[in-house]
Amino acid sequence: MSSRFRILLPVLSLAVLLAAVFYMQPRAMSYFGLNLLFNLAVPIALATVAQMMIIMVNDIDLSTGTFVSFVACVTATFLNDAPLVGLLILAGAIAVYAALGALIEARQLPAIVVTLGMSFVWGGLAVLILPSPGGSAPGWIRALMTAKPPLVPMAIVASVLLAAVAHFVVMRTSTGAILRAVGGNARAVSRSGWSVIRLRAGAYALAGFFGVLSGITLVGLTTSADANIALRYTLLSIAGVILGGGEFTGGRVSPVGAVIGALTLALAGSFLSFMRLSPDWQIGAQGAILILVLAVRLVFARNGRRKEAQHG
């Protein structure tokens, strides 16, 4: 029952926000309008899914933003000029993520510290690769991101596809169940003979994989990169996971919710510009929306507990 409520709230918040946007700007209710509204949401949604993989195992990733920036720089330079080298670098980055997960579990380090440190490493590497904004997007990714499928804009198709894939991997496969079990009760998992080191490394590798996709798609949209291009993704991705019904601890995450949460945050930006709010205020206003939704969720949760107490 509670899991059904969990997904209801993000869906509702997105619907309310979308209705408000359509009310203020009826012309947004078109193929072109929707594409504009959600275009930048795809890389955010991918970064949010990456963050969700980490939160799923009770950790948090403070390096998401700089990692996506790093990947964007690699994409706009190496992946464009020497695709093989580019792919190797990106595969290496995923391996580094996996190694971090193993290290965090093996040495029982706080993930928040390790990923904070890594954020400077990724940021530094990004500056080394691309000291000034530039580079160019590989043609195939540019073509993919600007494709115009019939009826539904690309941004929506990509989001739905992402939600479906993430849901299948995390919620349906048996490996996904074990990964979530690490977040729920790591002791029970290791007592049954699983290597929690390998499981955590796996979760981090998944995060690295989705982070790489986020960086690539971002360059596909912007056509060039910059070492600071995605810095705000760190907080956006955490907010997206929580907005989508996830919790910081206990392995309670929802991939579909996370994607919806990311779309909501992206839409909030557009909504605020429709309200002619200056961009300076937008981040604060996004924060206000986040607090509002979380407050509603808290009220729901409290009512649920009270009801349970009456039944019990």
Place this chain on the structure above:
Amino acid sequence: MHFGAVRALDGVSLTIRPGECVGLIGHNGAGKSTAVNVINGGLTPTAGTVTYRTTGTGAASARAAGIRSVFQELSLCPNLTVEENLRIPQRDLTGPGWRRRARQRIADALDTVFPGHRLQPRMTVGDLTLAERQMVEIAIGFAEGAVPARLVILDEPTSSLDASIARQLLDHVRDFCNRGGAVIFISHMLGEVFDVATRIDVMKDGRITDSRPRNEFTQQGLIDAMGHVATAPAEARKETSAAERIGDEVLRTDEGLTARRGEIVGLSGLAGHGQAEALARFFLSRSKGRRHARHPEVVFVAGDRGRDGIMPLWSILRNATLTTLPALSRRGIVDREAEDRLGADWKKRIGIRTDNMNNPILSLSGGNQQKVLFARSLASTAPIVVMDDPMRGVDVGTKREAYEMIRAEAAKGRTFLWYSTETEEVCQCDRVFVFRNGRISAELTGDEIDEQHILAASFEMKEPAE
């Protein structure tokens, strides 16, 4: 089997054959859990061997031999569904259709063990009640798998089940053994053990002291077998002073805990039966408000020093004066000289073994760290002192000194609430409340305070209800 210097198991020899149900009983720290963890491969014995049907040792071969454990503390993942939880112990649930097979297995197991249950494999465990979770855990223990269950270890399986569900479990255990399975059944409900076991092994101080077929035991005989041979006769007790020392009642809680001025009240029973919670509830209810900081009514002596006792980075002095800081400060600024005086005073009074109170607290031994925690509480003016198993891991000499100190403080009119897992300590008290299943099951005073009575009140005597 050692843990550091502590010998947890000492020459235990236990053989379990198919069709046997062994009831394993014993008091706190008798070594039951350690024995179980050695059997299921979770711990490697420092000496001796464990032999399974399969070759090899360790957790993997224990699993391959069909040994399943259902632990006392819940080991499910609350964020997963019932069927997904089966996936954790069962490695073969992979590939397409794993969910369907898991659902089938867990549903079958639940139907066989607990007919008439209302659990669905798709329910999220976090939404279930405590009893339902325990049912799921037991069902996972008996569920069909790649390796069928041959030996199921049940550690306090009925602690949160009601009588009729517990009866279903006992029936299933008997049935399982008749079909050639084996069960180790650990319970504090002696009635259940008598009901289901074919053999009863009694553990005491890391040894199996008695092992006989069930029908050769009586319940009273079992209680006697669990008790210590009176090694250290309770030293000359404080009978003389008790009468004049104890005054009017100073506290009374909802669950029936009472204490009078100058009295040392013990809380006893098996570990984890609500004693620590009762103390915490009482302490929190009396320590609210701003006035508490300067004139505390209750102070707390922690037993789990690492978790809620010492500040590991602070000096001995800072640790000792923590509770009394408000009294030592003028306008928000700590009077260093008064603090030093207080520290020196208590160093002398309870003999903290250090040459400098400014040394880090971790330079002290466990026993001396505990003395610092005593000093922290006793230096205050609080009339009531709550102690949560304060002598955990403390050497005998320090214990003696602490007993003296507690008695001396009680003589000055302080009241002590003392939870202890060790009977010897409980016997130092004027009055003892024995807890079972979160409630007080007995109140003992004077000569009644001995191991026999405490054990009898800790274990459920009556037959499980129909």
